[in-house]
Amino acid sequence: MKSKLCLLVFCGGLLASTPVMAHHSFAAEYDRAKVVKVSGTVTKFDLSNPHSWIYIDVKDANGAIVNWAFETGAAGQLYKRGIRKDTLQPGMMITITGYGAKANSNTADAQQLTMPDGTVMTLGTENNPG
């Protein structure tokens, strides 16, 4: 029974996304000029806090398999966009674009993800912090 006096968020029975926190500066980690786009097979998807991570095996120019790590939004943020922990499963073929890390060649900040069925999802980690 919803009380008329319930002024807080808890009464609606709905769950919100976690707003982006001032959690470190992406400008210190990622290089906006280093645009990357890779396609490969998902090895792991962590829907977690403070950020979620997508790990993907990619074939490099020599045919060797390299595992890339893409950082994306907080668990709650992605949940609000309909993403669940089983949305990306090991073995799935996907394409991701992002901004490469300054310090590490196989890490990036995810921007867009193309699913096996062609659906494109925006995954940017940086929203308007207010």
Place this chain on the structure above:
Amino acid sequence: MRPFVWIAISLLTTAMAAFGQSTYTPARTADGQPSIEGSWQPRAGGAAYSVLPHAGGFFLGSESKTGIVEGGELPYQPWAAAEVQRLTEHMELDPTGHCHFEGIPHALYFGFEIIQTPKFIAFLHDNMHARRLVYLDGKPHPQGYSAWMGDSRGHWEGNTLVVDVADNNDKSVFDMAGHFHSDALHVVERFTLVDKDTMDYEATFDDSKVFTRPFKMKFQMKKSANPQEPFESDCFGGERDQEHIVNGLANLKDHYYSK
């Protein structure tokens, strides 16, 4: 003068009410406080990146032509201004990157809920499960205590909640632009309920170890249009960014653990 003129002057004066002034008649809690309960969304203009005017940009948050500091500058002492510069070159030292409490006023740049009781007002922040209780019972700040969120004691002046924040540690920061303070920081905040959906926030900061004079920050807060239950917002559990923040972690130990 004709009554009409007096009425016009009164209306004009009311319309021109200064920031932080309120003639609004608020709803009240059971114990008579103006009710500020609910879910609030600050309009802090990208202050998490910098409290000073700053350009916007993809990795820089939203633009702010004015920043939230009155006068648009922070009156750092010369040695402190150099330290600010050093900190901007060492983003690995940013404490929010280490999942620490944001402190005051940083924690107020993002959404939070307020619950009022006769003894305290609870600010429950969506980010990183931060909270602070503003005690209303007139007791003094605890001695020999130092905390990321400080210690808050408050009272009402009309529609304004006045909060005295002391016992701050020297590790919380105002933003990610290197704007630090010392443990001498003392803040007096004024939350003024302007209408049922709006609060003006104005705070005076005093820290004679680092700044040349006190200064003010201000911004407005609005009630959330569509309040919803917060998700678990944890940081420590899955923090994996530190390992690839440029400049490395060499400075970390000295910065945090030698103090």
Place this chain on the structure above:
Amino acid sequence: MNVRLFSVAMALLLLPFALTSAFAQTGSSNIADAGKVPRTPEGKPDLQGIWETRNAASFDVGEIAEGHEIPYLPAALEKEQKGPRVDPIIHCMMPGVPRISYMPFPIQILQHPGVVIFMYEYLHDIRYVTTNSRPHLDGIDFAMGDSVGHWDGDTLVVDVTDFNDKTWLDSARHTHSDLLHVVERYTRVGPNTISYEATIEDPKTYSRPWKISMPLHRNTEPDFELRDQECTEGDNGRAIHPPYRERPEGDIFELVRPYPVTKVAK
């Protein structure tokens, strides 16, 4: 008429005993408070205040387990014993449920229409427990799980699922899988006591559900307030759990087992 009068007199005489035993189901000896649970304006039992655990369950949950045993599945026990040996809270991970309820730090409960808010001093943790029985989330895991509450008479029942598998139940390395399901029950049994019970089940780890129970004691110190408790990664937990002793290798801790616990695989 005499018989009727006698019956009425007997009924009146026995009524207080009836009320007392109804309220004292959980073993309260506070007969003076029988039937007088303080209530919030919404008519719910008032659980508000600052409460404390006074046991060593945070070191070993077996201390408060029924029969002092944890019914492990053999495979789960083996996996646990071969698994990681560093307590995740050393790296400042949230302690999970039910561990947060018996960490040796005060808990402040705040009630508001539609929600019970648990504010923990430990790691400034917070749990918002809606009392509107909303459905659990689907397809997401949290260290603290997803807590959904409702009132069952005068007992607050909190149903927690959607756990990840990263937390321990205590510092003695009692683990669980992501199928952990915990049902907590909070009942006022006196002016300064809440009876806390939790049923724990996990079909990947345990052979059956098992229960823990303990009192939560009200802190009655005048002017007592929660303080900030913050974790700083890298201090090897010394600031949090003094009984740990660091081995020369630096990263592996001796596990303190103050209570003999039988791990029975049935």
